Amino acid sequence: MALALCLLLDRRSDRLVRELWTRLEAAGIPTLLSHTHGRHVPHLSYAVLLAWDAPAVRAAVAAFPDGGPVEIAVQGSVVFPRRRVALAGAASADLATRHERVVDALRATGATVHRHYEPGHWTPHVSLSTGVAGAALSAVVDAASDRLPLTLRCDRAALIDTSDGSSWPLPGVP
Template sequence: MALALCLLLDPVSDRLVRTLWRRLETEGIPTLLTHTHGQHVPHLSYAVLLAWEQGAVRSAVDGLCDAGPVEVAVQGTVVFPRGRAALAGSTTAALATRQARAVEALRATGATIHRHYEPGHWMPHVSATTGVAGARLPSVVEAVSDRLPFTLRCDRAALIDTADGTMWDLPGVP
């Protein structure tokens, strides 16, 4: 699987995303609530690592500067390959800089970064669905649009093992 460096949402934002997930699930649209191990939390990934050395990565992220909470404006839905849809977040210069700094620290450990998380290619997003047929995408877009616009507040960060949901909280928010 993979290891992800994620920003986690404050309680209000977390509840908003989970409410969306529950609505989609009641319509038969799969979300992270029921995906794989079922331990997923609403998050915004800075980086996804395909290969890494655990100790080096943990040291690198512990050494990242705490830049404090960050807010991400959500204005719409983005669709990725294989029927994945997400809340499309804004990319401010400050957020892009924070993400790039985190990726460079991870790369310095020898970790392999997934190409979609390379600085300049990264798009901030929070997953809405994990795989939905194209014909069902209008339902996802409608469920998201019913709540737009809104702002998500990320106030914590963690490394998350996507294989089993194991989470290691970070001391700050990179």
């Protein structure tokens, strides 16, 4: 179980990712549509917390200033360990600065940030599949490549409990 601070996609970007998920599912490739609790939404995680004090984290994220929507340029896909495949986003200077500010604020609450979400180790991404069989990796990469390049727009943010998909919207986009 983890708690994630996620940027959520606007309607157009959400639809594009869901269409890709649906296409992959139709080809027999599991995506976030069918993963675990089935309540996943297209998102870009700023930080994943392994341990946290819920009231402290909620207070910290409520205090973030609204930086407004952020756009993510996607030029390719990435395969992470355990055959997790995602759309790879570019880390613009603005996005990297926002990310570092968010992680610093969350760490200041005493939260433990997953090492892959630490500044300097974070790869902005939007997950497609979480455990693709080796033989199907090329199909996922091909399906993603057919949609690239694209720009995804994040216009909302939320804390999301990864165990059940519960969500707490933030008042703005950190």
